[in-house]
Amino acid sequence: MSSTTRRRVLAALAAAGVGGVATQRDLVGVAAPFSGRAFDGFGATGPDTVENPYGPATVSYDDYGVPHVEADDERALYFAAGYTQARDRLFGMDLVRRQMRGELSAVFGERTVESDRFHRKMDFTAAAAATWEGLRGTAVEAPVRALARGINRYLDLAPALPLEFRLLGYEPDEWTPVDTALVAKAIAWGLTGTFWDLERAVIEESLGEAALDLYPDAYEHDYPIVRPGVHDWPAEEGGDGTEAYTDGRESPSIPRELVDWLREVAGGPSGATGSNNWIVSGEHTETGGPLLANDPHLTLQVPPVWYEMHLRGPGMDVRGAAFPGAPLIVIGQNRGVAWGITNVGGDVLDCYTYDTRAGGREYRYDGEWRPVQSRTETIDVSGGENREVSIEKTVHGPLIEREGRRVGVAWVGLAATREPLAVYRYNRASGIDEFREGLRVFDIPGQNTVYIDREGRTMYYPAAKYPIREVDGEDVPGNRIFDGSAGEGEWRGFTPYGESTWEGFVDFGEIPHLIDPGYVATANQRVVDGYEHYLGDAEYMGDPYRATRIYERLDGAVDAGEIDTAFMKDLQNDRHSVHADVWVPQVVAARGKTSGQAREYVDLLAEWDRGMRADSEAALVYSVWAEAFRDAVLRDEFAAADLDSEYYPGEDWPIQQLDPDSRWFDDADTGGTERRADAVARAMETTVERIETEGWETYGDRHRLAIEHPFPLEFLDYPDRPAGGSANTVFNLGADGATGSSWRMIASFDGPSYSVIPGGNSGRYVSEHYDDQLDMWLDGEYKEMSFEIPEGTDIEFVAGEDAGGSS
Amino acid sequence: MSAPASGALGRVTDAVDRIREAEHAAVLLGGAVGLLAAFLHWGGFVLAGALIGLASRSLTRAVAFALAFGVLAWLLFAASLLRSGVFGAYLGMGQLTLLSVAVPVGLPILGAIAVRGVY
Numbered sequence: 001m002s003s004t005t006r007r008r009v010l011a012a013l014a015a016a017g018v019g020g021v022a023t024q025r026d027l028v029g030v031a032a033p034f035s036g037r038a039f040d041g042f043g044a045t046g047p048d049t050v051e052n053p054y055g056p057a058t059v060s061y062d063d064y065g066v067p068h069v070e071a072d073d074e075r076a077l078y079f080a081a082g083y084t085q086a087r088d089r090l091f092g093m094d095l096v097r098r099q100m101r102g103e104l105s106a107v108f109g110e111r112t113v114e115s116d117r118f119h120r121k122m123d124f125t126a127a128a129a130a131t132w133e134g135l136r137g138t139a140v141e142a143p144v145r146a147l148a149r150g151i152n153r154y155l156d157l158a159p160a161l162p163l164e165f166r167l168l169g170y171e172p173d174e175w176t177p178v179d180t181a182l183v184a185k186a187i188a189w190g191l192t193g194t195f196w197d198l199e200r201a202v203i204e205e206s207l208g209e210a211a212l213d214l215y216p217d218a219y220e221h222d223y224p225i226v227r228p229g230v231h232d233w234p235a236e237e238g239g240d241g242t243e244a245y246t247d248g249r250e251s252p253s254i255p256r257e258l259v260d261w262l263r264e265v266a267g268g269p270s271g272a273t274g275s276n277n278w279i280v281s282g283e284h285t286e287t288g289g290p291l292l293a294n295d296p297h298l299t300l301q302v303p304p305v306w307y308e309m310h311l312r313g314p315g316m317d318v319r320g321a322a323f324p325g326a327p328l329i330v331i332g333q334n335r336g337v338a339w340g341i342t343n344v345g346g347d348v349l350d351c352y353t354y355d356t357r358a359g360g361r362e363y364r365y366d367g368e369w370r371p372v373q374s375r376t377e378t379i380d381v382s383g384g385e386n387r388e389v390s391i392e393k394t395v396h397g398p399l400i401e402r403e404g405r406r407v408g409v410a411w412v413g414l415a416a417t418r419e420p421l422a423v424y425r426y427n428r429a430s431g432i433d434e435f436r437e438g439l440r441v442f443d444i445p446g447q448n449t450v451y452i453d454r455e456g457r458t459m460y461y462p463a464a465k466y467p468i469r470e471v472d473g474e475d476v477p478g479n480r481i482f483d484g485s486a487g488e489g490e491w492r493g494f495t496p497y498g499e500s501t502w503e504g505f506v507d508f509g510e511i512p513h514l515i516d517p518g519y520v521a522t523a524n525q526r527v528v529d530g531y532e533h534y535l536g537d538a539e540y541m542g543d544p545y546r547a548t549r550i551y552e553r554l555d556g557a558v559d560a561g562e563i564d565t566a567f568m569k570d571l572q573n574d575r576h577s578v579h580a581d582v583w584v585p586q587v588v589a590a591r592g593k594t595s596g597q598a599r600e601y602v603d604l605l606a607e608w609d610r611g612m613r614a615d616s617e618a619a620l621v622y623s624v625w626a627e628a629f630r631d632a633v634l635r636d637e638f639a640a641a642d643l644d645s646e647y648y649p650g651e652d653w654p655i656q657q658l659d660p661d662s663r664w665f666d667d668a669d670t671g672g673t674e675r676r677a678d679a680v681a682r683a684m685e686t687t688v689e690r691i692e693t694e695g696w697e698t699y700g701d702r703h704r705l706a707i708e709h710p711f712p713l714e715f716l717d718y719p720d721r722p723a724g725g726s727a728n729t730v731f732n733l734g735a736d737g738a739t740g741s742s743w744r745m746i747a748s749f750d751g752p753s754y755s756v757i758p759g760g761n762s763g764r765y766v767s768e769h770y771d772d773q774l775d776m777w778l779d780g781e782y783k784e785m786s787f788e789i790p791e792g793t794d795i796e797f798v799a800g801e802d803a804g805g806s807s
Numbered sequence: 808m809s810a811p812a813s814g815a816l817g818r819v820t821d822a823v824d825r826i827r828e829a830e831h832a833a834v835l836l837g838g839a840v841g842l843l844a845a846f847l848h849w850g851g852f853v854l855a856g857a858l859i860g861l862a863s864r865s866l867t868r869a870v871a872f873a874l875a876f877g878v879l880a881w882l883l884f885a886a887s888l889l890r891s892g893v894f895g896a897y898l899g900m901g902q903l904t905l906l907s908v909a910v911p912v913g914l915p916i917l918g919a920i921a922v923r924g925v926y
Contacts (some may be wrong), residue, residue: 010866010922014917018853032849033884038903043893674872715901766896 030167038167041160043766045087050153052079054146059795065761065769068789069098069309071797074655075146077313078327081537082150082175083330085276087762087795089307089324090154091164093183094172095710096325100124100189101181102389103411106380107170113387116379118265120389123397124189126497127414128181134416135181140424144177147327152505153173163710163765166641175325183219183325184420188413189655190298191343193268196539197351198259198407198479199647200661200695206641209593214634214649214664217477217537218526220657222545223551225448225460225521226528231514233528243659252353254480255308256642258402264644270299270739274542275342276572276730278550279450281458284557286564290452293568293599294331294340295741297732302709302718303770306331306743308755310787311427318427318465319785321743321757328423333785336430337453338747342522344446344462347536349493352396352408363394364485372376372399374642396484397496400802408484412465415494417443422463424702432457432515438462440508446535448522455748460514462527466506466535467491477534506533520555523730543651545578545728565754573780574730580622582656584681586680587625591683593681613721614700623699623726623735624690629683630655636668654793699724705778706737707759718759718771721778731780815892826862833862839877841915845880851881852911856918866923873919877912 030038039109057071057080067084067200072079084091098104102120104112110310135141152174159173203211226233277294280654285291306321309329320332354363362369373393378386382414392399395411419442423439435451439461442449451457466725469476469489483488492504514520524542527535553571557563584652585606591602601621608618633655649655660666667674668681674682696702700722709716725731725740733740746754756775764767776783809891826833841855856873863869884907898904 008924011921014920014924017917018914018921027906028849028910031903032845032852032910033881033907034846035848035851036907036910038900039884039888039897039907042888042897043891713901713903714900715903766893 002400005204009407013017022526025219028652031581035518037169040166041158042163044159045764046154046158046795048794049736049796049798050083050157052076052153052595053149053796053800055534055797055799056798058793058798060790060792061794062790064773064783064788065309065767066308066310067794069311070234070312070789072312072314073368074316075142077311078143078146078796079150079153080795081309081311082147083154083326083797084150084309084476084795085147085307085322085324086151086175087158088767089303090172090763091162092303093167093175093179093325095486096186097179097583098185099263100128102377102379105380105384105387107168109382113379113381113384114261115265115267117387117389118262118400120377120379121391121395122399122409122411122414123497124182124185124414125178128178128185130416130497130499131181131184132178134418138418138421139420139493141177143327143424144420147180148177159796162763167411167711167713170446180326181420183323185413187323188445189268189411191269192346192348192413192542193266193411194349195259195262195266196347196353196537197349197479198254198262200255200539201254201481203643203647204251204254204257206256206643207637209592211637213658214654215537215539216654217479218541219544219546219651219653219710220327220537221525221543221653223547224526225462225527225547227512227551228234228529231520233512233515234515249553253405254407254481255403255405258400258405258407261402264398269343274524274546274727274732275448275449276523276546276550276732276741277340277450278519278554279340279452279458279460279517280519280554280558280568281452281469281517282456283518284561284563284564285764286458286562287748289454289748289750290418290456290458291563291568292338292340292450292452292563292747293572293749294342294450295572295732295739295744296342297301297571297734298742300705300733300742300758301706302707302716302740302759304742304757304759304761306757307597307681308757308761310789312787312789316428317787318590319753319787320745324763326420328420329427332427333452333494333745333747333753334427335430335450335787337426337432337751338437338749339426339449339451340745340747341447343524344448344464344527344534344543345524345789346446346462346464346466347479347534347540348412348444348446348465348467350396350410350467350478350489351481351483351583352394352488352490354394354406354408355485356406365395366368366487370395393496394484396490405433410467410494410496411489412444412467412494414492415500416498417442417465419443422589430466431455432459435459436461446650448524448527450520451521452747452749458516458520460517460520460522462511462513463508464511465502466533467494468504468506468533470504472716475556477531477537477787479534479537481541519558521547522553523550540656542735543653543728545653546730546732548578549574549576549730553683565748565751568675569754569780569782571730571744572741572744574725575612575726577610577612577619577622577726577728579626579652579728580605580608580612583626583629584608584610585624586676590677590680590684593677594684598681598684601684601687607759610727612699612703612724614703614724614729616699616724617697619724620691620696620702621687623703624696625687626652627685628686628690628734629679632667632679632686633664637664646706666711670800698722703733704737705774707774708738714781716765719776721774723778736768741777745785746782747785754786823861827864830862830868832866834859834872834876837862838872838879841876842880842883845911849910849914852877852914853918855880856915856920857922859915860919860922863923864920866920869919870916871925873915874912877915880911880915881908 837858
């Protein structure tokens with residue numbers, strides 16, 4: 001080959017190389033220096049001086065990237081707050097509203113089409129629009145409008161959009177007040193949007209009614225939130241909290257495909273979501289002032305769910321955790337009051353079936369045939385074929401469909417609800433009466449709200465709208481499917497996508513509550529024994545593990561006297577497993593059925609203090625065994641019914657309560673009859689194999705933080721870390737390493753208050769506050785939640801030309 | 808040197824020869840033009856390599872100049888990130904970081920080789 005030929009071949013190869021690069025131009029276009037979208041405005045945060053149509057305001061960031069926002073005008077304050085939220089969290093805000101609108105596929109393509117289909121069918125956007133319409137004319141209208149304008153001002157002025165937008169190559173729409181209402185709907189849905197009624201019907205049909213003993217109406221335990229003999233709440237006669245809610249009616253057949261589809265796309269609460277909070281009155285504290293602790297357990301994500309803010313404006317000085325996209329402190333403290341929340345787990349979603357005709361275009365209701373309201377929308381799909389979706393509704397709410405079976409859905413959040421107004425009132429409350437005015441309009445999601453104030457008052461109030469269902473004039477539980485055509489169980493005064501009058505809901509004053517309790521703790525356990533109305537069965541409410549531990553420690557500390565913030569912190573970081581307290585004696589009792597390494601593990605557990613610490617070998621053995629045992633007990637029966645582990649009971653408590661000779665312990669795959677001890681031993685053999693195969697040595701080898709960004713780009717995730725705790729410990733981190741305490745707060749009026757989030761306050765990857773609290777959170781450390789505004793102004797808002805202009 | 812040619816091709820070849828007589832200046836100019844273009848589009852790195860290849864007296868020199876250009880371009884980019892205080896974050900970006908090195912270093916070399924094969 002001549003030199004010229006060689007050169008030409010080389011040239012052809014090089015040209016082919018350039019051509020090859022060109023085929024990857026999207027990737028190259030992202031990463032190329034100077035012009036690459038990834039580096040466009042890399043690190044730029046926008047101007048230091050911004051015009052504010054409502055007047056001056058200042059933003060000063062503290063050492064943890066928490067913005068302290070101050071203004072003399074309320075609207076100027078919320079405008080600045082909106083600008084700041086957008087600066088730090090714009091992508092997360094846009095993602096939430098895209099999900100709720102059903103517009104993810106326009107950006108993410110095919111993989112989110114079914115999610116979009118579901119969210120469009122539920123028509124959350126219309127519910128948010130109705131909510132916003134209802135909020136107009138109330139005190140929260142101006143803050144919501146000002147926030148939206150502040151967000152949009154950032155969109156106008158930002159030197160570059162956040163990295164995520166640039167990587168995906170799209171620009172966000174303007175923010176509107178309806179989007180803020182959508183954020184509220186997203187939170188409410190994430191905590192109450194469960195289709196347990198349908199799952200229960202599938203389980204009952206597949207496994208038989210006897211299987212429902214794994215799904216009791218209430219867990220038998222001694223630590224409801226409102227404790228008999230401890231708290232002053234009038235219990236109804238004869239109730240112990242475990243009354244059978246079932247009324248013997250057979251559920252209609254529900255296609256499993258519908259439940260499986262909903263699991264995949266609905267995005268409601270997972271089994272691991274929960275929360276802790278407790279308050280102690282001054283009677284039991286070192287300082288004589290009340291104390292409050294709260295840590296809500298949600299999906300841990302990058303950036304965190306919560307955004308910490310301090311807002312100081314006319315008549316208000318409040319600090320705490322906000323949802324980006326909403327102008328309010330949802331959990332926090334002002335100069336007079338502090339409050340915290342955990343999820344009640346109220347059943348606020350019902351399903352209905354109907355008699356239909358005309359190919360499903362008409363349904364029978366109230367003795368007549370009515371047309372199904374219907375319209376068609378198009379889901380835009382990036383890089384794929386657009387899809388049409390039919391949005392159908394009855395008087396009760398939207399219809400969802402799979403395998404030709406349509407089910408009507410009523411969810412409290414589909415009405416115009418007022419929780420933004422409620423939280424606005426919390427933020428400005430100076431005492432218990434003003435705070436109750438907020439609780440009165442807190443419609444959804446039902447929260448175990450605990451309250452303390454500077455005057456020493458305390459309160460527990462699980463405020464929300466809880467529907468009362470009636471069939472033939474009798475109160476009935478909501479954990480089954482109703483005959484919509486017969487008007488069974490429907491909620492009086494409920495208007496989906498409109499203003500409700502709420503007559504058929506538990507009256508605010510009749511919701512079980514405590515005024516000035518000495519101490520009270522909530523960890524998603526049942527609210528109270530013997531209450532006259534159904535609030536939700538055990539699958540809605542939590543197990544008693546965390547509640548037991550908190551109440552036991554509080555009982556002890558109260559007896560010893562002088563509780564302080566150090567105790568509150570220590571309890572919030574408690575890794576002791578009550579789950580293990582119940583099981584380990586049973587494991588030890590089965591020692592005789594084990595041998596070799598399995599027996600050594602049993603001996604290890606016998607000596608264990610039941611602390612779920614990352615460096616503990618016993619905690620590793622226990623966690624693997626508990627999982628193996630659950631599977632050993634349930635898999636044979638469930639697999640035979642073609643139900644996967646997603647259908648297992650949400651909690652282990654009912655398995656722990658089974659008789660040692662229960663049929664569930666028998667392994668259907670053997671000829672003999674096994675009992676609990678056999679299942680315990682078999683699970684320990686599985687544990688030995690699993691630990692050996694995986695090469696784990698301590699709990700932290702298996703149980704690790706896995707807090708990820710929605711993008712499949714590793715550098716955006718938080719660092720991996722071995723972690724202690726579990727879904728059942730007060731220090732809360734689920735087995736997935738991605739569900740747990742999303743915010744820890746200790747509030748006091750006699751000394752510093754404290755807080756920490758799992759990650760950082762900024763969603764900007766380049767920020768020093770992207771993950772600066774992660775190790776603190778993991779190590780059980782806190783930062784002070786000060787009301788002092790840091791020196792120096794980071795963003796100065798000056799009165800703009802249209803200052804005082806219309807919103 | 809290229810072999811004598813006639814017609815339009817000959818005129819182009821003559822022009823290329825004249826450019827190569829002032830190799831260093833031409834390489835610098837080609838690099839500068841390509842760099843400016845790279846601020847608008849990644850194709851600027853290919854252009855830079857092509858112009859450098861055109862101006863270089865041999866394939867080996869073309870590759871060497873293109874490599875030097877790529878390294879300098881990346882250093883310039885890195886300096887801008889250092890100045891903005893985000894260089895540490897940039898280094899942690901995994902595949903994007905690697906790609907952001909490969910693009911300015913690799914594309915000019917490909918551009919230079921491709922052009923040297925023609926002229």
